[in-house]
Amino acid sequence: MSNSGNPNSSDPAITSQPTLLTGAETLWATLVGEGVRDVFGYPGGAILPAYDALRKFPIRHILVRHEQGAAHMADGYARASGRVGVAVATSGPGATNLVTGIANAMLDSIPIVCVTGQVPSKVLGTDAFQEVDITGITLPVTKHNYLVSRTEDIAPALREAFRVAQSGRPGPVLVDIAKDAQQNSAIFDFEAAAPAPYRPHPMLRADSTSIREALDLLRTAKRPVILAGHGILHSRALEQVRTLAERGQIPVACTLLGLTAFPASHPLNLGMMGMHGESWVNQAIQQADVLIACGMRFDDRVTGSLATYAPNAKKIHIEIDPAEINKNVRVDVALIGDLKEVLETLLPLLPKRDGAPWLDAISAMKGDAAVRDIQQLPDNGHLYAAHVMHDLWRETNGDAIVVTDVGQHQMWEAQYYKHDRPRSLITSGGLGTMGFALPAAIGAKVACPDREVWVVAGDGGFQMTSAELSTIAQEKLNINIAIVNNGYLGMVRQWQEFFYDKNYESTPLLSPDFVKLADAHGIHGAHVRKRGEVVSTVQAARKHDGAFLIDFHVEQEDSVYPMIPAGAALHEMIRRPAGNPLVETASKA
Amino acid sequence: MLHTFVALVEDKPGVLTRVASLFRRLNINITSLTVGNTEREEISRMTIVAEAAEDRAHRIMASLYKLENVLEVDDVGRHSAVVRELALLKVASGPETRADLFQLAEVFHARIVDLAPESLMLEITGSASKIEGLVQILVQSNHKILEMARTGRMAMRRGHHTSRVVEALGDATPHTESALAGKPKHVALDLIAEEDQHNSI
Numbered sequence A: 001m002s003n004s005g006n007p008n009s010s011d012p013a014i015t016s017q018p019t020l021l022t023g024a025e026t027l028w029a030t031l032v033g034e035g036v037r038d039v040f041g042y043p044g045g046a047i048l049p050a051y052d053a054l055r056k057f058p059i060r061h062i063l064v065r066h067e068q069g070a071a072h073m074a075d076g077y078a079r080a081s082g083r084v085g086v087a088v089a090t091s092g093p094g095a096t097n098l099v100t101g102i103a104n105a106m107l108d109s110i111p112i113v114c115v116t117g118q119v120p121s122k123v124l125g126t127d128a129f130q131e132v133d134i135t136g137i138t139l140p141v142t143k144h145n146y147l148v149s150r151t152e153d154i155a156p157a158l159r160e161a162f163r164v165a166q167s168g169r170p171g172p173v174l175v176d177i178a179k180d181a182q183q184n185s186a187i188f189d190f191e192a193a194a195p196a197p198y199r200p201h202p203m204l205r206a207d208s209t210s211i212r213e214a215l216d217l218l219r220t221a222k223r224p225v226i227l228a229g230h231g232i233l234h235s236r237a238l239e240q241v242r243t244l245a246e247r248g249q250i251p252v253a254c255t256l257l258g259l260t261a262f263p264a265s266h267p268l269n270l271g272m273m274g275m276h277g278e279s280w281v282n283q284a285i286q287q288a289d290v291l292i293a294c295g296m297r298f299d300d301r302v303t304g305s306l307a308t309y310a311p312n313a314k315k316i317h318i319e320i321d322p323a324e325i326n327k328n329v330r331v332d333v334a335l336i337g338d339l340k341e342v343l344e345t346l347l348p349l350l351p352k353r354d355g356a357p358w359l360d361a362i363s364a365m366k367g368d369a370a371v372r373d374i375q376q377l378p379d380n381g382h383l384y385a386a387h388v389m390h391d392l393w394r395e396t397n398g399d400a401i402v403v404t405d406v407g408q409h410q411m412w413e414a415q416y417y418k419h420d421r422p423r424s425l426i427t428s429g430g431l432g433t434m435g436f437a438l439p440a441a442i443g444a445k446v447a448c449p450d451r452e453v454w455v456v457a458g459d460g461g462f463q464m465t466s467a468e469l470s471t472i473a474q475e476k477l478n479i480n481i482a483i484v485n486n487g488y489l490g491m492v493r494q495w496q497e498f499f500y501d502k503n504y505e506s507t508p509l510l511s512p513d514f515v516k517l518a519d520a521h522g523i524h525g526a527h528v529r530k531r532g533e534v535v536s537t538v539q540a541a542r543k544h545d546g547a548f549l550i551d552f553h554v555e556q557e558d559s560v561y562p563m564i565p566a567g568a569a570l571h572e573m574i575r576r577p578a579g580n581p582l583v584e585t586a587s588k589a
Numbered sequence B: 001m002l003h004t005f006v007a008l009v010e011d012k013p014g015v016l017t018r019v020a021s022l023f024r025r026l027n028i029n030i031t032s033l034t035v036g037n038t039e040r041e042e043i044s045r046m047t048i049v050a051e052a053a054e055d056r057a058h059r060i061m062a063s064l065y066k067l068e069n070v071l072e073v074d075d076v077g078r079h080s081a082v083v084r085e086l087a088l089l090k091v092a093s094g095p096e097t098r099a100d101l102f103q104l105a106e107v108f109h110a111r112i113v114d115l116a117p118e119s120l121m122l123e124i125t126g127s128a129s130k131i132e133g134l135v136q137i138l139v140q141s142n143h144k145i146l147e148m149a150r151t152g153r154m155a156m157r158r159g160h161h162t163s164r165v166v167e168a169l170g171d172a173t174p175h176t177e178s179a180l181a182g183k184p185k186h187v188a189l190d191l192i193a194e195e196d197q198h199n200s201i
């Protein structure tokens, strides 16, 4: 998102002429003016004036069960729609409950605006009832934040917050509004409250010299690989990246958050890179002579050991945030700017290339490990998570928005559900926040009511925010939930298996009967214990009008393969042990 | 190495915290930080001196620019610049050691700004090494430093270089008369004279 313009449309009735409004009314009027239609929130004393005025405005308020949920919902809303998500909470505990969700949005560069009530301005700093210094607490996990103590500052602060959240590298913004500022009145003038124009980061640099250097590298490249990241979605540069790949016949490796930035079924798409990426993807990166990083930040989960990372590759980094350049990996050419704009300058100058020899070499590396079509495997009575993801993909035609939690199931989803539609995988990448999936899915469903939405969560993470089932029931949201129930904090158990002598300390996990839990909320559900039941139960869930929960009791001690241990080189991976019935049978280690 | 940055920032509450918090997050120790007014009322100027590896300058600057309240950052350490620091030193001194201290003050272009029966106060402006030179001599000559206060460095590039960002903001709002009131003219002139002497260094 490079532009400062708000894609949300504004309501002319509320924003047309200056009017005397209370601060509370100003808050909602400004949100309406910014194009907001839905907010996720939870009331309390310091935000009560705002709630009192809410009914007068055309805004849908979704009452959450925990403020962390509100922030994740705003986040899921933003990821699904590309619009700014809004969360509202009261002062003190309401505000602190938002923090995990804000940090999650920060690490994944998601544009959300959080509005919190604050104690009256006269008692600021006195440890008044439910006072916390939330602007202080969130300073390192917001792109920017505001403490507003005067009514006339509400609209300008909020409007600037929307600009900041969406411009450049997006991120969360918090606006903390004192109670008396909500209660007092001032002239509301939407136009006059417009923020100063967006000031691009002064260190952006994609001049003709660096463009030429990049082109020279691309022209002579024998083994180029595109590294596709989340920035492609932010910059809305999907077409441009696709053209880059097709014209140059360059294979594409995706980060977890970049998985939906390039169609999974595209012949040039190699798949996911990094810690749980397929071996040939990481091998291709290690053998590459030119890497073109598009809107990704060389996170430690995708590079492995930096000392051995893509040792022979010249690196071209196209990135909007200058602070990311040379942060982890030294690059040879930095094109610092909006990805879409940079590619639009570069593409017309890019000649067609013959990519066949390199693409053939990669295909050869795939070997039998490419045979991931587990549908062919006989039903041996066991239920593997891979089966669940695969069948879910087939049954939904790869068309659903899948919102995952954090853990093994997240990686299995990434490996076995093939996403062809942009923004159809919503997952917590940077912070890896367990408990994200259920609330984020609510946000996604509210943003895109006509899309099929599936939650994929582990038995552990689901319990962190399962109270939001109640929100689903109250809002009558048609969301399907797949719990990958392995009786363990699986990803941690896997680390214990590999690196801590199978000392399964504190990872076996007792859970409630999730189907009964759903039932307690008036939500339908079913248990699945055999491979043969997967398809029919998924079909039943899809047919059912309303939310549906499936508790998949999968193999308990299965692990995600391949795996690069943290800090190891990208090609030194742990492979699935031979003899295991599941896929990934390549013999090369 | 020691990096010296000049940051022009909006003069608003909390901006200092944001800047300081950034260095904390990068795990970089700030050696000195001075903040004060500029030629424009709504803008403050910070001189930040920090110890960090040579190649971290880019990241520090790029991260500073990501703070919404930061308007411009200049890595002045990489340019020809005037760098000054002011120190006040309270030194124990009775009648028998005064003459020696007066002499030292003259050599270092320091000024005696307070004289008490058992101590005196020196004011010295200049580069950090000049101040440290004086301190070293005082210690070696067995003078007892009772108190020392240093401002930390302030820096300004030499020549006609000015901020492009600030220029783009339009004409400066002139400081109001009242802001300058109470500052006796001769002090300003004194300082100018003093600075001229030291600039030859």
Ligand SMILES: Cc1ncc(C[n+]2csc(CCOP(=O)(O)OP(=O)(O)O)c2C)c(N)n1
Pocket (backbone or CB within 6 Å): A405, A406, A407, A408, A409, A410, A432, A433, A434, A435, A457, A458, A459, A460, A461, A462, A484, A486, A488, A489, A490, A491, A492
């Ligand atoms: C809030 C939070 N706490 C702890 C962790 C560490 N962690 C990462 S994965 C994981 C296990 C997740 O277990 P589960 O939800 O059952 O998913 P599984 O790995 O079994 O699929 C844990 C504890 C985390 N990512 N987030």
Ligand SMILES: [Mg+2]
Pocket (backbone or CB within 6 Å): A407, A458, A459, A460, A484, A485, A486, A487, A488, A489, A490
């Ligand atoms: Mg589990």
